[in-house]
Amino acid sequence: MARKPIIVGNWKMNKTIAETTAFVNAVDGKVSDKADWGIATPFTDLQAAKAAKNLIVAAEDMHWADHGAFTGNVSAAMLKELGVEWTIIGHSERRQMFGETDETVNAKIKQAIKNDIKVIVCVGESEAQYDAGETKDVVKNQTVAAFKDVEAADAAEIVIAYEPIWAIGTGKTATNEIAEDVCGYIRSVVKDLYGEDTAEKVRIQYGGSVKPEGLKALLEQPDIDGALVGGASLKEESYLAMVAALD
Numbered sequence: 001m002a003r004k005p006i007i008v009g010n011w012k013m014n015k016t017i018a019e020t021t022a023f024v025n026a027v028d029g030k031v032s033d034k035a036d037w038g039i040a041t042p043f044t045d046l047q048a049a050k051a052a053k054n055l056i057v058a059a060e061d062m063h064w065a066d067h068g069a070f071t072g073n074v075s076a077a078m079l080k081e082l083g084v085e086w087t088i089i090g091h092s093e094r095r096q097m098f099g100e101t102d103e104t105v106n107a108k109i110k111q112a113i114k115n116d117i118k119v120i121v122c123v124g125e126s127e128a129q130y131d132a133g134e135t136k137d138v139v140k141n142q143t144v145a146a147f148k149d150v151e152a153a154d155a156a157e158i159v160i161a162y163e164p165i166w167a168i169g170t171g172k173t174a175t176n177e178i179a180e181d182v183c184g185y186i187r188s189v190v191k192d193l194y195g196e197d198t199a200e201k202v203r204i205q206y207g208g209s210v211k212p213e214g215l216k217a218l219l220e221q222p223d224i225d226g227a228l229v230g231g232a233s234l235k236e237e238s239y240l241a242m243v244a245a246l247d
C-alpha cells in the first residue's frame with residue numbers, strides 16, 4: 001500500500017511568534033504534494049502557525065484531562081479552539097525531563113482521539129538500551145502501552161515516530177538499515193495488535209538528526225513513511241531543502 005510521507009518539523013522550545021510568522025510566510029507557499037508537511041510549535045506560536053494554509057500545525061504535547069488543576073498545561077479543547085488538529089505525544093524529551101510515562105502517553109492519546117486531534121506518538125530507546133541490544137523490546141513495550149484500548153480505526157490514523165534517543169540532536173543518525181529494521185519491527189507490532197490492514201495503513205516516521213540531504217534515501221525504505229525533524233526544521237532554507245529533496 002502506498003502511504004503518503006509525513007514530514008513534521010518539531011521546533012521544541014524555539015521561535016517566537018514573530019519568528020513563526022516569518023517562517024510560515026517563507027515556507028507555506030512552497031511545500032509540495034510529495035508529502036504531508038508540518039510543523040510542531042510551542043503553544044505560544046500555534047495561533048501564528050495556523051495562518052499556514054498548506055502546513056500541518058501540531059502542538060508538541062497536550063494534557064490527558066478535559067480541564068482542571070494542572071498548572072502549566074494545555075487541554076485538547078484549547079488546541080481545538082485554535083484550530084490545531086495534531087499533537088505530538090510522548091516525545092523522549094517529555095519522557096526524560098517531564099515525567100511522561102507509558103501510562104500518561106496512552107491517556108493523552110485517548111484524550112486526543114476523543115477530541116478528534118491526530119497524534120504523532122514517539123517511541124525509541126536510549127543509548128544504553130541500544131548498546132544492550134534492547135531496542136526492539138523497548139519500542140514494542142512503548143508501542144503496546146501507547147495503543148492500549150485504542151480501536152483499530154483510530155490506531156490506523158496514528159503516526160508513530162521512531163526516535164532513537166542517542167540520535168536526537170547529536171548528529172549521530174541511525175543508518176537507514178537500522179531505522180528500517182526498527183520501523184519494520186514496529187509495523188509488525190501494530191500487525192500483532194490490530195492485523196495486517198491497520199499495520200499497512202499506519203505511517204511510521206524516523207527521527208534523529210535527519211538532514212535534507214539524507215531525507216530521500218530515508219524515505220525509500222519500505223517501512224519509513226516520513227520524518228520528525230528537529231534542528232533541520234528550524235531554518236526556512238533547511239526546511240525548503242527538505243521539500244526540494246523530494247521533488
Ligand SMILES: O=C[C@H](O)COP(=O)(O)O
Nearest residue numbers: 010168169208209230231
Ligand atoms: O522530534 C524531533 C527529534 O527529537 C529529532 O531532533 P533532531 O532532528 O534535532 O535530532
